[in-house]
Amino acid sequence: MLIGLDVGGTFTDAVVVEQGRLLGSHKCRTTHDDLLQGITEALAGIKSVVIPEKVERITLSTTIITNTLINKKEDIVDLYIIPGPGMDIRPILPVEPIILRGYTDHRGALVRTIGERDLKLALEHKKAQCAAVSGKFSVRNPKLEQGVAAYLRGVEYDLVTEGARLSGTLNFPRRTISAYFNSAVSSVFAGFSKAVSEAVVAYHKDAPIYILKADGGALPLHTMEERPVETVFTGPAASVLGIGALHEMPEAMTVALDMGGTTTDISLWRGNTPLMARGGATIREYPSAVRSFAVKSVGIGGETLVHIEQGELQVGPMRIGPSLALGGKAPTLGDALLVLGKANYGDVAKAKAGYEALGKELGETPHAVAEQVVRQAIDIIDRGIAEAVEEENRLPVYVVADIVNPNQFVPEHIVGVGGTATALAPLVGEAMNLPVTIPDAGAVANAIGAALAKETLEITVHLDTAQNTLVVPELGLHSKGDGMRNLEDVKSLAAQLIAQEATSLGLANPDSCEIIYSEDVPIIEGWQSMHRLITVRAQRPAGVKYHVK
Amino acid sequence: MLNKLGLVFFPAFDWKISSTHPERQERLLYTRDQLLEEGLLEHPAIREYNPRLAEWSDIERVHVGAPSLQAWVTEAHRVSVGGALVAADAVMKGEVNRAFSLVRPPGHHAMTMVHGIRGFCTVNVEAIMIAYLRRHYGVKRVAVVDTDVHHGDGSQDVFYHDPDTLYISFHQDGRTLYPGTGFMYEFGGPQAVGGTVNIPLPPGTGDEGIQKVLQEVVLPMLEDFGPELIINSAGQDNHFSDPLANMEVTAKGYAKITDMLQSKIAVLEGGYSVQEALPYVNTAVVLALAGLDYSQVIEPAFDANRYKQKDQVTRDIDDIIKRWHTQWRGRFELQAQMLLGLGDYWTDRRQIYYDETGITEERSERIRLYADKVGWHSIDSSSYHGPYGAQHVFAMFIPWQADEACRRDAYEEAWRAKKIGGADRYVVVDPMKDVQEVL
Numbered sequence: 001m002l003i004g005l006d007v008g009g010t011f012t013d014a015v016v017v018e019q020g021r022l023l024g025s026h027k028c029r030t031t032h033d034d035l036l037q038g039i040t041e042a043l044a045g046i047k048s049v050v051i052p053e054k055v056e057r058i059t060l061s062t063t064i065i066t067n068t069l070i071n072k073k074e075d076i077v078d079l080y081i082i083p084g085p086g087m088d089i090r091p092i093l094p095v096e097p098i099i100l101r102g103y104t105d106h107r108g109a110l111v112r113t114i115g116e117r118d119l120k121l122a123l124e125h126k127k128a129q130c131a132a133v134s135g136k137f138s139v140r141n142p143k144l145e146q147g148v149a150a151y152l153r154g155v156e157y158d159l160v161t162e163g164a165r166l167s168g169t170l171n172f173p174r175r176t177i178s179a180y181f182n183s184a185v186s187s188v189f190a191g192f193s194k195a196v197s198e199a200v201v202a203y204h205k206d207a208p209i210y211i212l213k214a215d216g217g218a219l220p221l222h223t224m225e226e227r228p229v230e231t232v233f234t235g236p237a238a239s240v241l242g243i244g245a246l247h248e249m250p251e252a253m254t255v256a257l258d259m260g261g262t263t264t265d266i267s268l269w270r271g272n273t274p275l276m277a278r279g280g281a282t283i284r285e286y287p288s289a290v291r292s293f294a295v296k297s298v299g300i301g302g303e304t305l306v307h308i309e310q311g312e313l314q315v316g317p318m319r320i321g322p323s324l325a326l327g328g329k330a331p332t333l334g335d336a337l338l339v340l341g342k343a344n345y346g347d348v349a350k351a352k353a354g355y356e357a358l359g360k361e362l363g364e365t366p367h368a369v370a371e372q373v374v375r376q377a378i379d380i381i382d383r384g385i386a387e388a389v390e391e392e393n394r395l396p397v398y399v400v401a402d403i404v405n406p407n408q409f410v411p412e413h414i415v416g417v418g419g420t421a422t423a424l425a426p427l428v429g430e431a432m433n434l435p436v437t438i439p440d441a442g443a444v445a446n447a448i449g450a451a452l453a454k455e456t457l458e459i460t461v462h463l464d465t466a467q468n469t470l471v472v473p474e475l476g477l478h479s480k481g482d483g484m485r486n487l488e489d490v491k492s493l494a495a496q497l498i499a500q501e502a503t504s505l506g507l508a509n510p511d512s513c514e515i516i517y518s519e520d521v522p523i524i525e526g527w528q529s530m531h532r533l534i535t536v537r538a539q540r541p542a543g544v545k546y547h548v549k
Numbered sequence: 550m551l552n553k554l555g556l557v558f559f560p561a562f563d564w565k566i567s568s569t570h571p572e573r574q575e576r577l578l579y580t581r582d583q584l585l586e587e588g589l590l591e592h593p594a595i596r597e598y599n600p601r602l603a604e605w606s607d608i609e610r611v612h613v614g615a616p617s618l619q620a621w622v623t624e625a626h627r628v629s630v631g632g633a634l635v636a637a638d639a640v641m642k643g644e645v646n647r648a649f650s651l652v653r654p655p656g657h658h659a660m661t662m663v664h665g666i667r668g669f670c671t672v673n674v675e676a677i678m679i680a681y682l683r684r685h686y687g688v689k690r691v692a693v694v695d696t697d698v699h700h701g702d703g704s705q706d707v708f709y710h711d712p713d714t715l716y717i718s719f720h721q722d723g724r725t726l727y728p729g730t731g732f733m734y735e736f737g738g739p740q741a742v743g744g745t746v747n748i749p750l751p752p753g754t755g756d757e758g759i760q761k762v763l764q765e766v767v768l769p770m771l772e773d774f775g776p777e778l779i780i781n782s783a784g785q786d787n788h789f790s791d792p793l794a795n796m797e798v799t800a801k802g803y804a805k806i807t808d809m810l811q812s813k814i815a816v817l818e819g820g821y822s823v824q825e826a827l828p829y830v831n832t833a834v835v836l837a838l839a840g841l842d843y844s845q846v847i848e849p850a851f852d853a854n855r856y857k858q859k860d861q862v863t864r865d866i867d868d869i870i871k872r873w874h875t876q877w878r879g880r881f882e883l884q885a886q887m888l889l890g891l892g893d894y895w896t897d898r899r900q901i902y903y904d905e906t907g908i909t910e911e912r913s914e915r916i917r918l919y920a921d922k923v924g925w926h927s928i929d930s931s932s933y934h935g936p937y938g939a940q941h942v943f944a945m946f947i948p949w950q951a952d953e954a955c956r957r958d959a960y961e962e963a964w965r966a967k968k969i970g971g972a973d974r975y976v977v978v979d980p981m982k983d984v985q986e987v988l
Contacts, residue, residue, distance in 0.1 A: 083845075085829065085845055085846050085847045085848070085849075086583070086586075086587050086832055086845060086846055087587045087588070087589065087592075087832065087836060087841065087842075087845070087846075088842055088845055089588070092588075105849055106579045106582045106583050106586070106824075106828050107579070107824065111849045136586055136587075137582075137586055139586075140582075169585075170582055170585040170586040171585060171586065171588050172586050172587065172588060173587075173588035174588060278591075279591060287588075287591065393599075394597060394598075394599060396558065396590070396597070396599075397559065397599050397600075398559070398560050398561075398562045398581065399561065399562050399563040400561055400563050400564055400623075400624050400625045400628055401563060403559075403599070403600060403601065403602055403624075403628045403631070404602060404624050404628075519562065521562055521574050521575055521578050522568065522573070522574055522575065523575040523578070524568075524569060524573070524575065528569075530568070533575075533578065
């Protein structure tokens with residue numbers, strides 16, 4: 001028995017699922033001043049169908065970190081960077097960093113170390129209680145970063161985030177931004193974590209509490225206290241998982257459209273696997289290394305405002321409230337769909353009246369105006385899909401084979417969910433000449449997605465046989481290569497490390513692991529000895545534990 | 550859009566000439582790592598492009614193979630060429646202001662005839678790109694500035710008789726480095742005198758020297774020539790750490806000349822200090838092309854005292870600058886002298902060595918000279934001892950500027966040659982008609 005709790009912008013939903021069936025759900029208003037009140041109410045709402053001792057996991061999806069960041073309510077944090085030579089990244093950081101003059105090169109060699117004197121000097125800039133440290137090429141050798149972090153922890157910082165622990169991928173600016181925001185939201189997260197634990201314990205003493213991450217995976221709440229930034233943007237993640245939980249994706253390449261009141265969220269799928277964003281999630285205007293689904297939002301939803309601006313019909317991107325048919329004050333896209341007979345709810349006469357007014361102003365029939373509105377909306381969605389596909393297909397290619405046999409994403413199928421999908425998704429399908437499926441998603445898909453989210457982990461293992469070094473940045477590991485020499489050795493080590501980590505976190509199916517990237521480049525040291533640089537990325541894949549009918 | 554750089558990055562981790570060859574999988578590995586770690590590929594001032602597989606017809610505008618192009622050109626070469634074509638499209642369609650095709654394998658030692666691999670090169674990437682620009686975008690006057698440490702003898706060969714392509718190469722003096730050519734007297738064919746400019750530089754030339762050459766020789770020549778487009782054959786082996794050459798240029802020095810040159814399209818050529826130079830040179834060059842600050846790109850191995858340009862080197866450079874000023878001023882007179890008494894044809898015989906394949910090509914070339922237009926160029930080309938046995942090809946290259954009369958003359962000449970016989974194949978190349986046909 002799995003419980004899912006989705007604390008959304010408007011509603012807090014609770015669901016109970018077991019063996020492919022939704023046993024119960026409850027929806028109540030999100031209580032923004034005190035989220036726990038809503039959570040408590042939602043849990044109370046499903047109490048009757050829950051058998052407490054059978055609950056394996058309670059999984060939360062929350063907007064708390066997202067809202068903290070969007071509203072710029074995060075703490076101020078001291079950011080220490082070890083940039084070495086290269087591009088000046090200061091202009092793209094959220095704060096003026098404290099620069100340490102040491103560096104590590106691309107092979108992980110320490111070119112210049114950081115002395116205690118440098119650190120003491122840097123400390124004169126201390127302003128905050130939390131810090132973040134990020135060094136260029138710390139994913140090749142985390143020693144400098146770790147050394148600085150250890151020193152800072154020793155001198156009265158409460159919490160210090162290391163960039164390479166959050167991501168093992170080469171991208172210094174993104175890791176730096178992740179590290180910064182991670183420390184900046186840690187106090188908010190800690191408070192939330194404590195309160196949630198207390199609220200849940202009243203209903204379920206022993207059930208482990210998990211929290212959803214942006215990559216669609218769930219991990220124990222307490223482990224996320226070290227990496228809270230990864231719980232940003234779980235709304236789209238829950239929604240993507242919800243689609244996957246309620247609808248078995250065809251083997252084809254699918255475009256999923258979550259068509260809500262405000263936006264249409266576009267995600268791309270290869271079979272049952274939703275695609276991840278290149279690089280990571282963007283927090284405000286800052287690109288981070290937080291792994292997340294590639295969800296592209298366009299400002300088209302049922303409640304998208306339709307108005308006339310300088311004689312031109314405008315569809316969105318604003319939304320000011322419900323449609324006319326539901327008692328709103330201004331015509332919307334939803335009203336246009338009613339006028340065209342594509343949907344049927346609320347007071348259709350009011351929708352028609354609204355479009356009559358628009359028609360009068362434009363000198364056209366209400367029907368013609370509504371058609372124009374829908375066409376514009378579909379154009380915007382089409383463009384959004386095209387951009388998402390283009391981004392996916394612009395992923396870097398490093399080998400000739402990838403160009404000769406490109407693994408391009410070509411949409412073959414559309415799945416539409418959300419309140420507006422029934423009316424709008426078929427029209428998008430028509431425009432793109434693709435088949436459309438509209439699964440019966442129900443109103444609590446996000447909570448179902450959270451309940452069923454798999455537990456994800458990701459690590460990067462980098463072996464340099466010439467220098468005999470092995471690095472796993474996410475685990476803080478930097479050691480001797482211990483006789484490993486080929487790709488297979490590194491792959492099996494990666495699987496083993498994932499299993500170890502899963503076991504220590506108490507995750508289900510600790511042996512679940514897949515290799516998502518591997519690279520094995522022969523190199524020559526001193527013009528004679530042959531060595532290899534091997535990089536393997538392994539993960540416990542994201543997705544849902546099973547489908548719900 | 551304004552000031553945006555299009556970057557085609559393709560390290561070809563699955564392609565090598567041989568396991569220990571400088572042109573091996575590892576070459577751009579550390580560059581890739583540095584570019585990724587800097588976050589440069591997703592910088593707002595940079596738009597990344599994937600390369601594509603160039604069509605055979607793109608390559609056939611420039612090259613004739615023996616026994617065939619397919620015998621020598623791999624998919625990796627086609628992707629490398631495709632990278633440059635993508636860069637060209639991005640610039641010509643106005644998607645970006647300039648572009649850099651950071652791809653391998655390189656191409657500037659590849660000549661029109663392909664009997665094998667020369668100086669790590671099989672096909673001439675920039676030459677194919679320029680033919681494509683002319684065919685698809687109507688570009689006419691182009692200047693190529695080759696900043697590789699080696700003389701780009703392949704590019705010189707392709708452009709030697711084209712008065713509308715100015716090919717400028719500065720490089721380590723051919724008396725001290727492969728391929729042993731690139732002297733001042735190689736100054737363009739009779740219908741293109743002054744279209745080839747070679748500036749041999751003494752070993753030990755540093756940032757100061759190449760900047761001076763650029764400022765005082767190259768930029769004024771570009772100004773005089775007035776190209777629609779400047780292409781940079783962007784070799785990176787003038788670097789102080791390069792294992793195959795003896796110059797002392799730094800990453801910042803390369804960025805500086807990139808800045809001065811303001812080329813529209815840059816295409817990577819050589820550069821084999823894969824760890825100590827390439828990651829830094831490429832970072833600096835990409836920053837410069839994108840109009841970003843490169844002042845913090847300093848190689849770990851850099852030592853300001855050690856790599857200060859010696860006085861004797863500076864004097865030698867000053868001397869060649871002076872000699873070039875004189876030669877450039879006299880180019881029209883030189884051409885008049887050269888054409889004097891030539892009549893309708895210019896002929897030449899020479900040998901070309903393919904170091905990688907270990908064979909020698911014997912060539913006899915003819916140019917049809919007209920008073921008022923560019924004429925055809927034929928190459929009777931043979932080689933022995935190659936892996937495919939003895940080869941003998943006659944190739945007729947119709948210039949891209951050709952009118953119908955010139956085209957007719959070229960075919961007539963090719964048929965005439967075939968009638969005389971001797972070669973295994975008679976091939977006509979007409980780049981603006983996408984034709985390479987065997988007679």
